[in-house]
Amino acid sequence: MPSFVTYLIHTLFPPTVRYPDILLIDAGLIVGAIGLVGFLTKTHRWGWLWREWLTTVDHKKIAVMYLISAIVMLFRGGIDAEMLRAQLAMPSVHFMPAIQYDEVFTTHGTIMIFFMAMPFIFALFNAVIPLMIGARDVAFPRVNAMSFWLFAFGAILFNISFIIGGSPDAGWTAYPPYTGLAFNPGPGENYYFLALIIAGMGTTMTGINFLVTTIRMRAPGMTLMKMPMFVWATMVTSALILFAFPPLTVALAMSLFDRLFGSSFFTLTRGGMPMMYVNLFWLFGHPEVYILVIPLFGVFSEVVATFSRKALFGYPLMVVSILAIMFLSYGTWVHHFFTMGAGPGVNAFFGLSTMLIAIPTGVKIFNWIFTMWGGRIKMTVAMLYQMAFIPTFVIGGASGVMLAVVPADYQLHNTYFLIAHFHNVIIGGTLFGLLSGMYYWWPKMFGMKLNERQGKVAFWLFFIGFWITFTPQYLLGLKGMTRRLYTYPAGLGWHELNVISTVGAWIMGAGFVVLVYNVVWSLLYGERDVTGDPWDGRTLEWSLPSPVPEYNFARIPVVHERDEWWAMKQKGQTMAHALRPEDVHDIELPKNTPVPFLLGASFFVVGFGMTFKWWPIAIVGMLGVIACLLYSGFDYDDHHHLEADVVRQTEASLGRLQG
Amino acid sequence: MRPAFFKRPYRKLVPLALAAGLLSTGCGQQYVLLHPVGPVGQQELHLMELAAIAMGIVILVVFTLYFYAIIRFRDKPGNTAPYRPDWHGSKWLEILWWVLPAVLLTVIAIPTVKTTYALDHVPKGKDPIVIDVTSLTWKWLFEYPGQHVAAVNQLVIPTGKPVLFELTADSPMNTFWIPALGGMEYTMPNRVLPLWLQANKPGTYIGLSGQYSGTGFAKMFFHVKAVSPAAFNAWVAKTRKTASPMTMAVYDQLLKHNTTGQALYSSYPKDTFPTVANGFTLTGSGMYMVMRDKNDITYMPMQNP
Amino acid sequence: MSVPLAEKTGQHQLPIEFADEKESIKITGFWMFLVTDVLIFASLFSTYAVMRTSVAMGPTPDQLFHMGPVMLETILLLTSSFTIGLGVYFMRKGQVRALMGWMIVTILLGAGFVGTEIHDFVTFAQQGATWHTSAFLSAFDILVGTHGAHVTFGIFWAITLLFQLRKRGITPQTARKVYTYSLYWHFLDIVWIFIYTFVYLNGKIV
């Protein structure tokens, strides 16, 4: 049926995905996919892939999968950023047409926040939280795998939009009514809403999982005030996720219904109220930015204490401040729409509540500085990122406080001043923190260190490039340049600063290339970590060998001190002293299962079907979802036993067993 | 082991210095936000300056402590700085950094609240001229209910007199922004928002949108001509005489999704804007009745018709 | 095998659903899930609160709502909350048959609720009040509809639990499942009370 074929071609490959660059990428992807399939077949790796990775429920492997996806997404988001900067370098250029520019900034923002930063954070959670609290796994290992696969298939759904059907183009905030059918008839926004709903379900499950893990799975003796700061950060972040994602889900679902089922929540006509979307979105969105930064506050607290070789300064108040940030962050969301005329009372209230957040945040900054004070600072790459974080984040936070000054925000809202503000906190806080954590815990995850020298080159390129990119953007804001302009006229004085900014972005890109080189080189030739404790660490994960055995702890430790491992080392104890053969019992471990993967895949099918309104496909996917739920509802056989002897042998071979 | 450039952490200051240089040598009037020509922009600028100074203090303090710490306490052989691995807190220091930022924030918070309230209304005793602004898909429609003229993508206002803009949209949301005069405000469908601005100096200023609304968004620039009241009246009279009237057909034309140039109209159909006198009936779904008294707009929720 | 509820010594044994550490952790997890669900409904309630007056050309709440079916739904749901409460009570006594009996009653009451609600919605649709009509109706439909969908899901969940109970009896695992299910069901009752108050009764206040 030729009409059917033309219909397919028109829906799946409309002109907006037929640009030469995208066709080139298509070709690359096809070649890459064939290559990958070929490689896996030739080396007989399919079974291995399925058994060891796709069906795994081991938090350490899930961490690795999160990490890989996050770095791939950093690459994609980074390429998008480079394209944006290329377009903006000169006034009135048409490197990309408007529609494509719009798609690119949308995917840049969405990918960086939802598909780069979030999974990267979860990679760190998964990699270390059970180890830090002395547990064998997270509270719900299967749910953990489901979270990952929901995230992964959400990400895939979002990413295929640029080769099939066209990408969303309404910004990462997707304000209606522009996302309505009247203005945006293509499938792009459907992709956006569906992908975020699917990934968001996964994220909510991760939030529940790690909240329960940190409150119920801690080793005996680890009371709240003995938890490492990163565990606190995880707990608080998980709580934030729990409280923040529901409004997002609701807002997205309502927008989607407007598009697919003709409801009128946010439409131009029939009394729709677009501002309600904005309200709900930021009810999520503001806590979200703290979801993006609080885990890294935890990372920094660990890194700074380890590399200053000194206890964290002011631990109790660090806890108080992190809790204060959590509470306050639910009361500030209106600062993203001061200019929607909610009246002076509302604006003043939310302006003040926003400023209040600066106080607990400042407390953390000062406590970190005073952790270094009187220590012995070792300049490793992880520490360098932490040290770059402080000045960068303080300046970003300061510009945030300027935005919280309501009348100033009337002028600065949605200008490049805002863009500079949030890249300052998001790169300075989130990205630097993620990289710091990655360098810090890499030995624990992979059993080898990342090369420090290469890491430093990457760091300096990133750091310097960052300042060159974003400092000029503050000035552009003062010159009145608004965001999301695909091009701008000459004569407003915006040109020179944009050129500088673009150059900076290239330097950051170079930094990323070095980073990738660093990772690949180290995987091949990196220095093995045989001690399990390469940095002279303080918390329990460093008491384990690297990489960590499947069961984590042969015997669950009993905690007495805040920095338990450090205290043990001070007292001259190690694990080998502690563990006798009769201490080792059978260990119960969760069993691998294909359900999470299949569940994610089913949701992908649902999402894809709904994006194009191909209901039969969506229904097939839905049946898959139901089958997965039913199967896991009736499945009582979800763990297996590891014999004590096997554990003893493993521990003995690592030299960790007495006698 | 350590690369040479690493020895000098001050390197980080270079881009900052560069930026400061740019700002001082830079390009005069092009920093629009720093050179407002009206009272609204000026008040906003004052707050920005105040906040910037406060933030400067914060940054200075943090940077001093920070650089001192990282230079003094490096782990290098022969470092004589005291090493206190178990120093984990100090009551007084911690009280200090809960209290000092709070004080500093109070200093900016008070004028923030004051100005927020002040900017909400046209100052008492001044009679504003009202302009109805509708953002359309990638163009601006300005209607003068007092003068009965209309314009597309260009705006003429008298100097020395507050202008009360009533903002709405028959399109996705945009923000109405004239940086030289003062801050922006959203244009939203089904809703009318007030914004007042004033130009004290005659001149031509740039206006634009701050909220992305589609492919033509980058073309939503418009010109604002501030002229003396006499010249303004002359302009109105001339427009009435020479321009053609805007009919409903013209309005429908404007509703198309495209970008256009500038245009003037000698009159406009009553219900294109929820006119102040008639109450608000945009696209068939009234949300609010708009009642105008001298300085302000009151909104009455409209029950179903 | 079932764990006795209390010992004569005065030392309280943990109820069976808490007897196993792992299973009890799942209960904590389910509470956290309920928290997210509370917020889902809170978002829907805020939307409804704001859009309540955006009736456009459509009917107002007062014109639309009829309290008769609403009261019926309320009574059905309140009663079902009571019956599942009894079910859990008997579960803790170790009485499988009583538990299953009360669960079946709960399911029937729930089905009655859903049936009445669907009938109500069909009536609205016949009057031309669908969510195409106005923002108010969109907000109303999604709030009440989400609740109805939850109830429907709960019914199917309960049915799968019945099969498991028949096969395995009351064990720490099945007990935990029933317990979480009962939490879910009571929670839906609470949500309904707010819908009843904030949507239906409020619509009659004017």
Added chain:
Amino acid sequence: MSEATKPITAEEAYNNENDKVLRFLKPRFHEEAFPTIQILGYIGSLILTFGAYFLVMNHVLPPVALLSVILVLAVFQAALQLGVFMHIREGRGLAWQLIPLYFVFFVALGMVGMSIWIMLFKSGVS
């Protein structure tokens, strides 16, 4: 982990957690030979529901007061369900769920209340 499955008492589970800051989360159980509490709870919930109904249908108060009163009744009803049927204070070790439940109460209330404040600005409340 066979130790974990062997039956322990509520007191033992609580002592294992031993976080003294959290004493307020100590779980409480109640159990009886006859489901009196459940029956009383059911009757109570019916009273609350019909009470609200008659208040509204007879317009005993001005609108705003009426709405406030019935909302308070709904909150009572919720508390009743939580206390009687959902065993909100039970748990193994500590009743952790209490913290998020208290918190969510405020967040949900704030969300609805603030949204109304933000969105229905400047309009006389109907």
